Amino acid sequence: MEFNKLIPELTVKDIKRTREFYLNILQFKIEYERVEDKFMFLSFEDSQFMFEELRDDGWNVAEMAYPFGRGVNFSIEVNDIDKVYQQLIRSQYPLFREMMLNKYESNGELIEQKEFLVQDPDGYLLRFTHE
16 A cells, blocks of 8 residues: 555544444445554545544644534545445435536636535545546
């Protein structure tokens, strides 16, 4: 496994609930975990995330309150967005925003992508995309 240059590490309230969501609903892969530290490192295609259960050890800069990650959304480009979307629908997990086709201007070029948004159990906003 090769580590990305930027890997978000997210604080979560319940690592078991987070594990269930990312592994069983979204089909992320566990790269490694430290069960005793309530920590796990997950990947999905070319995206990587670290998760650690909330504890008072000086890493959090403010009191954590739901939804965590306010003001942030993680854009995750995937090969088969329809497959990910259908996994959420089948699991009856609520979507934050339904699948849509959006156009964005980038350096004078129009980019078109399919995307949808979902909040994980701690309220982190995930934007799945495919061009």
